Amino acid sequence: MRSRRVIQLALRSAAVGYVVCLILLPLSALGREALVAGPGRFVEDVTQPQALAALTLTLETALITTVIHAVLGTISAVVLVRYEFPGKWFLNALVDLPFAIPTLVAGLMIAAIYGPTGVLGAWLQDRGLAILYEKPGIVLAMLFVTMPFTIRALQPVLIELEREPEEAAFTLGASPWTTFWTVTVPSVLPGLLTGVFLTFVRALGEFGAIVIVAGNIPMKTQVASVYVYGEIESYNPRGATSVSIAILAVSFLALVLLERLTRPPGERMPALLRPRGRAPMTVAS
Template sequence: MNGGQTMTTHALLQLALRSAAVGYVSLLILFPLAAIAHQSFVGGIGHFIQDIATPQASSALALTLEAAFITTVINALFGTLSAIVLVRYEFPGRWFLNALVDLPFAIPTLVVGLMIAAIYGPTSILGVWLQQGGVTVLYNKPGIVLAMLFVTMPFTIRSLQPVLMELEREQEEAAFTLGANPWTTFWKVTVPSVLPGLLTGVFLTFVRALGEFGSIVIVAGNIPMKTQVASVYVYGEIESYNPQGATSVSVFILLISFLVLILLERLTRPPGERMPRWFRWSKRPLSIIRPSEIG
């Protein structure tokens, strides 16, 4: 076997692998996206606006955005706190809590809905107690936020933990030797170093919350104009054979998700790089998240 032949077989193998990968991803991801884009174009921009402006659709979208926003804020706060506590403190039960963080990735979202409905519902002591306090969780906004919080819980924690662990003590010490006090050091050195991790967690939380369906369909029910979120609305439109309405709201949600992800890329781009990663011929593949870092 001479060198020329090996090169050829090698090149052929490479080509075959590449075709398989590109073909598979196209079939699985690109074609479905193209299908919904096509459906959306068929309707045209006028229809699109009309569809999402109907009272039912617009209220579903508004509710989804609002709940996702609240979820993101709570998740960012408690996620950051949890990540710091889990990384920096030694305490009984730390290992246990740390392992639990992955649980929302392992539990079916539908089961999440059932759990929240059970414990915060009108039949449980906690639910009754909350009800007396004037807080209705089930078939109400708090339930939606709780469901979203549960399924997005790992994002902030898991994207902050590695950054916090890798945070070089040396960088903070360098700032000290240059005369910076702990407060200045925290804001000028620590925060900028962990910011990309935090932003990744926060933005992914928002996107994930926007699309959540399984848990919310149980917890929130399907009351139009009141507890119907976008994904439930889309499901309803599909069930009632209205592909156009489903398409418009879907595309709207997809567009927001993509915009958020593009913004995330822009914000977490390594300093000094002008081009977004997906335009560059970079050696490093674009990786928005690595599941094990998050789940």
């Protein structure tokens, strides 16, 4: 009995030490660096025009990316789980490709396709639609690197989902589209929220792909991560850490909200997100 307690204590200590050393200590050092000159200087660093423009662009493009994946990622997950078609295994494997390749390579691929020398990029440019070094290029880069999150968060939930409510909706005359949005989506809401929030926080911090496709034009296509890199190169570590803390704060708040909305098993979700006419939803263990 005593040996079991010793093992449990050792495991808990290892887990806490692992998180503290890899996350809490670096975050503390970053926060100290950003606030060493006082909160006033921190606010000044974050609200100066170039930094504020970079933060605004980052939030805007991350939100656009999240909305696109919330719709198309959900549809893709349903197709991969519910339908059989030739090449499904290959498509399913491709979903994880953004995890496997460096994001700089992703940026190079986007530049090769949508750049002025690429066939598609030249065709779009002739019609006045610029992708590279514009906001659409940033969104494309974010879409590529965050593609797996929503799909992979939804797939196991869809696999375990009971089909009886959907069949009942069909029996009552609901169309496939109505059944999908009123029965299927509410049933997988915890998984969908997980994928959506992870997509958002991952898009906020993307650097490698964006630095290739955005052009780093201040006040136009400079996102927060590229701005931070530029400030470090300009020997302004306080300005870099201040913007970093701002992005980290947004990411942390998003993860706290995710934790709030997808509570542990046995706890109810907020009434606002609870499907009407159904029992309170819990997260599958």
